[in-house]
Amino acid sequence: MKKSVIILDNLSERIDFFESLFRERHYNLIAVNSQFDLLDLIQVESPNLILINSNLPDHDSYLVCKKIKLLEKGKDVPVIFINGDDSNFDADLTFEAGADDYINYPFKLQEVKHRIEQQLSLKTLKDNLEETTKQLHKIIPNYQKLQEALKKATSELNNQKIKETLSILPSRKFLEETLEKEWLRASRQRTSLGDMEGTDISLILMQINDFDLYQQNHEGEIVGSCLLMIAENLKSKARRPGDLVAHFTEDTFAILLPNTDQTGALRVTEIITDHLADLQIPHNYSQVSDYISCSFGIATGIPTQAIEPVTLIEVAQDCLNSALRRGVEGAVNIDNF
Template identity: 25%
Template structure:
């Protein structure tokens, strides 16, 4: 069953929230906030599909809150509809200039509100599908390098708030050129898709990300994972690949396909560049190859 979209209603008047909730609750999951600061926290946790935002609120008003939302990477693409008793064209223009997609006046009309919300939810889902296609590797279904780098940037910023651990694994199929030369490129593609499936089996947490980094190289992002935990995951990846037992007569290290891995781990601190983990994992991967392949090298920095 398709998950119902989530709507965040932000209004300092409980009666307005109750009215809009009654209009929308049959079709959507509805959460609410009565202040700008509460709305920011709720939006970060719920990641709503659409926000209905009142303009006139004490403290942080709707304009200021909309500006905050559009500056946060995880929330910038969430459509915002202003709901207000104001009828001034200048207010409408100001709201739209801040990134809102629509504007409805109160008292809201149930049919109009349902139609506007439904239209914008459909548009958002279409955009989400297109965005997902743009960051998905067509062969394996894993995230592609673009998405991996974006997730890494977001995770380093998020984890830095609590100085939490982050680990990155880079892995490479050993002697893959020889595999392609021996068995052909269609077999090479099947090998890559089987390795991708093995990665997914090894990564058990929904917060972990597996990606095709390029060619026969893959990457894993492990938020909240220290070096010991990352090594457990890396060994499980190696075990899952061994279980595949894909023949590779020109491997040089084994009669079956093997992988080499590099692991990088550090605590995230404000200001740290996200590519530090990739650079260190790549250095460790190079060491694994230089030492004979079919092994893991790791570094905590």
């Protein structure tokens, strides 16, 4: 099988340069002009190297790189950015996105050759190591026991990585404590001032569809990266001082919105759904969508001392369960009391 390199670029001069360079090494260079073609091709081609223009129009190159690293067939493929515009290039963001190196344009031939050779050599070493490991597995006695022990250790490590990733968000306990304080504050406001205007409290529970299948088929680092992208997206959408985004359960997030009625909570949900769709995190094992999607349960209550604040959580959970049963992308169920 001929080795291949994929390049995502819109400048024919650069593509021609690399085509000549890789032809000498007996590599097949495949040029694409959209992230969708790139992600689809990775699944089919299993490339040895990926080159990405860091300043593509209508593309966020850093986000494209993150998506590559979320793919099972892309996570171990070296990625090199092509920097053709120093004013818009950020080396730190490049490496944070998962890229392995970058080269500057206009090219210096020897530098380009050295950087590419380095990444291809590392990829070859890694592939050889994986193949050797597979061969060793065939001759190790009691391999099944070893595999079970390794699976257990990997699962524990993956769970720990996920916990570390989500440590950027408050816990469910903190959410419940905050809800209790906000509920008491709002109920006192109504009692003392007789003012119902603006005292509504809304809670959104958001669960990732078919998350168990995603977790079963991806390594902990990939799952953690996925959850981190979602968590950062949620934090950026709940910006008011009193708003709170928390990690509710393994696959569920909570957004507490004081002084927010049902309409406001639904609007926040729509914004989250739109931005999550824009991320286009691949989920090849979902029955709902080809990408990571979520279902929502929204509960809105007018706080009184006669109703326990935990009621808001219970109603939101019931709504979420109803939305999940619908089995469609972005399903929302709402209730108020």
